[in-house]
Amino acid sequence: MYATALHCYFCGTDFPLTKLGSCPVCAHPGQESALNETLGVKYDLAALRRLLDREELARRPAGLWRYHELLPVADPAFRIDLGAGGTRLARLTRLPECVAGNMLFMKVEGSNPTGSFKDRPIGVAASTALEQGARGLACLTSGNIGSAMAAVAAKAGVPSLVFLLGSAGLADQGGAVNVEKYVQISAYGARVLSPVGDLGQLYALADRVESELGWSFMHNVQAYQTDGDKTTAFEICEQLGWQAPAAVFVPTGTGTDLFGIWQGFVLFKELGFIGTLPRMFAVQPAGAASLLSAWEARQQVPAILERIEPNLAPPISHRVSGYHAYKALLESGGGAVAVSDDEMLAAVKDLAAYEGIYCEAASAAALAGIRRALTRGLLEVEEISHKSIVGILTSHGLKNSLALSQVFTPPPQVEGTWEALRSLLN
Numbered sequence: 214m215y216a217t218a219l220h221c222y223f224c225g226t227d228f229p230l231t232k233l234g235s236c237p238v239c240a241h242p243g244q245e246s247a248l249n250e251t252l253g254v255k256y257d258l259a260a261l262r263r264l265l266d267r268e269e270l271a272r273r274p275a276g277l278w279r280y281h282e283l284l285p286v287a288d289p290a291f292r293i294d295l296g297a298g299g300t301r302l303a304r305l306t307r308l309p310e311c312v313a314g315n316m317l318f319m320k321v322e323g324s325n326p327t328g329s330f331k332d333r334p335i336g337v338a339a340s341t342a343l344e345q346g347a348r349g350l351a352c353l354t355s356g357n358i359g360s361a362m363a364a365v366a367a368k369a370g371v372p373s374l375v376f377l378l379g380s381a382g383l384a385d386q387g388g389a390v391n392v393e394k395y396v397q398i399s400a401y402g403a404r405v406l407s408p409v410g411d412l413g414q415l416y417a418l419a420d421r422v423e424s425e426l427g428w429s430f431m432h433n434v435q436a437y438q439t440d441g442d443k444t445t446a447f448e449i450c451e452q453l454g455w456q457a458p459a460a461v462f463v464p465t466g467t468g469t470d471l472f473g474i475w476q477g478f479v480l481f482k483e484l485g486f487i488g489t490l491p492r493m494f495a496v497q498p499a500g501a502a503s504l505l506s507a508w509e510a511r512q513q514v515p516a517i518l519e520r521i522e523p524n525l526a527p528p529i530s531h532r533v534s535g536y537h538a539y540k541a542l543l544e545s546g547g548g549a550v551a552v553s554d555d556e557m558l559a560a561v562k563d564l565a566a567y568e569g570i571y572c573e574a575a576s577a578a579a580l581a582g583i584r585r586a587l588t589r590g591l592l593e594v595e596e597i598s599h600k601s602i603v604g605i606l607t608s609h610g611l612k613n614s615l616a617l618s619q620v621f622t623p624p625p626q627v628e629g630t631w632e633a634l635r636s637l638l639n
């Protein structure tokens with residue numbers, strides 16, 4: 214295996230490759246803090262440079278494990294393969310922003326096996342946990358992590374437990390659970406529970422699940438999740454002809470995905486597979502945009518928001534995102550934008566009606582964020598017209614259709630005659 218250490222990107226300490234949810238030097242267990250999320254996985258670059266080249270990678274089948282040397286699972290028997298990864302990088306052609314030739318692409322992650330990008334990070338983290346000896350899998354989720362984890366648990370033949378948060382995305386704010394996600398997770402055979410208590414209590418409960426049952430709680434293998442997210446960047450580089458785009462827009466909750474994607478580009482550059490790095494932009498819902506606040510105020514560490522406003526994107530609504538994502542957007546020369554419910558809904562409808570891509574509102578934040586960045590002058594003309602801008606459409610629209618049923622009126626009835634149809638179509 215070429216993974217060598219867990220590395221804290223805040224204090225710089227290396228740790229052995231064991232289960233470690235957060236840096237013991239920097240994190241604040243039991244409290245929300247951006248410093249709870251600072252860890253990533255380091256690799257033996259010299260060995261990888263000798264071993265891998267672009268031609269070798271290009272010969273392999275598509276999917277997560279195409280990049281197995283760049284993932285922290287040594288024994289092939291533990292690499293759970295549901296066919297995650299290998300998703301389309303769609304060039305947008307009909308959106309008003311693109312008809313003039315602007316180079317906008319969307320990475321369509323809703324076509325992953327359980328309908329979201331989470332099949333990458335959870336596929337890798339769950340495989341790692343099982344290789345390290347876990348006897349079952351557990352997580353706390355607003356839905357997509359739960360679906361991804363329950364599916365790999367089913368394939369691996371181990372039990373799984375999902376604490377499913379309500380639509381407010383926070384245990385202590387209640388709200389109904391997302392029905393589509395609840396049904397999907399249950400179908401994979403996971404035990405689904407609706408937790409009551411604050412996040413500190415729930416993480417303490419998670420530690421108990423680990424110590425009493427010998428299961429792995431996905432939050433405690435978060436650093437390994439970022440490695441699954443790296444594969445998104447690897448694929449984008451290959452799909453653009455071994456080049457990085459000018460900028461990448463990522464709908465951002467905890468920020469693990471944004472950080473992982475950034476790390477993927479960095480790793481490919483260190484291996485000599487690409488020549489430049491993209492600027493990374495976080496897109497967050499207005500009223501839940503801790504990274505935007507931190508970026509605008511030049512905070513050293515993102516502060517926790519007093520409260521978050523209810524919105525259409527619970528998967529990316531957190532009081533604070535991880536420091537690792539903040540570091541990625543600062544290092545890359547990117548930034549952060551906030552988008553409203555109306556902007557996300559317009560993006561859902563436009564992606565579907567112009568481009569044939571149906572995604573969840575939280576995913577469409579990627580396009581809404583690009584639009585916001587264009588309006589605010591955050592993107593150079595050169596970047597959008599001669600290079601390329603990529604948005605990450607994190608999940609499929611069928612994950613969240615009920616929430617959108619308020620937007621589209623029920624279909625009107627039509628009599629079965631040509632005259633009646635004709636008058637309606639007119």
Ligand SMILES: [Zn+2]
Pocket residue numbers: 221222223224225226236237238239240251
């Ligand atoms: Zn640290």
